[in-house]
Amino acid sequence: MRDVWGLLSFLPHGRALKRKSLGGPISTEPRINDRIRVPEVRLVGPNGEQVGIVSIHDALKLAQEADLDLVEVAATARPPVCKLMDYGKFKYESAMKAREARRNQAHTIIKEIKLRPKIDPHDYETKKGHVVRFLKAGDKVKVTIMFRGREQSRPELGFRLLQRLAEDVTELGFVESQAKQDGRNMIMVIGPHKKKAEAKAEKAAARAQRGDEPAGEGPPVEDAASEAQPQQ
Known part of the structure; x- marks a missing residue:
């Protein structure tokens, strides 16, 4: 029998017919309750306690008795790992955490200060300020x-200077990214303590609600490079 598709795959003008895509988008949601179609699962309780391997029937019965959902959290395990939880509440809390993380990220501004390894004391105090x-x-x-x-x-000179600076401002911030070589330079990132960062995010959110400035935008970033000219 002839391959019908082979006969119809090309039109006279050389334009190929497109095969129709089968199936829909792949779901990223975990399987829950009776959508979990396996004979047995490794069950985890609502507080993280290990129940063990049980039949899917028993797992669903326990979920129903506890007024919770049975959620597949590790589909590739053998047997799959499922947990008893309030799935609606879990999805809501996860969405709120993701939203909070995006909001904090939007208000994060990174300043830059440049120093020379043999900086004089006066310039060091200025940059530290x-x-x-x-x-x-x-x-x-x-x-x-x-x-x-x-x-x-002499990379140790730069490393010692960064250590000294981190110690001098330890009451205000912490070393978020340890000192590392980056080409001819050495870099380190110091982050503010959490309360400072949260206070800034709250102020920015309050300004956005009042209409003083659009949400997600902060004050103009200062040109720290101009403040921190290389020492001669």
Whole structure:
């Protein structure tokens, strides 16, 4: 029997017929309750306790008695792992956490301060003052040590300077990203303590609600590079 598709796959003008896509979008939602079609599961209780391997019938019965849902949390395990939970509440809390994370990320501003490994005391205090001001405002600070010439053979100088700066501002922030070499430079990121960052996010949200500024936008980012010119 001839392959009908082979005969009809090309039109006279050379335009191929497209095969119709079968099936719909793949769901990312976990299977719950009677949609879990396996003979047995490894059951986890609502508080994380290990119940063990039970039949799907018994697992569904326990979920019904507890007025909870049976949710498949590890479909590729053998047998699949299922947990007893309030799935509606779980989805709501997950959505709220994701929304909060996006909001905090939108209000995060990273400032940058640049130093030389052999910076003089007065300039160091000036640059440290910038870091203190940024952390108090709830902003992260990227500190960059710039090496030139023979200084590149002395990375320990930059590492010690970054350690010193982190210790000097420890009451306002913490080392979020440890010192690491980045080409000719060495960088470290200092983040504000959580209360400072949360206070800034709340102020920005309040301004957005009043209509002072659009949500997700903060004040203009200062050009920290201009504040932190390389030392001669």
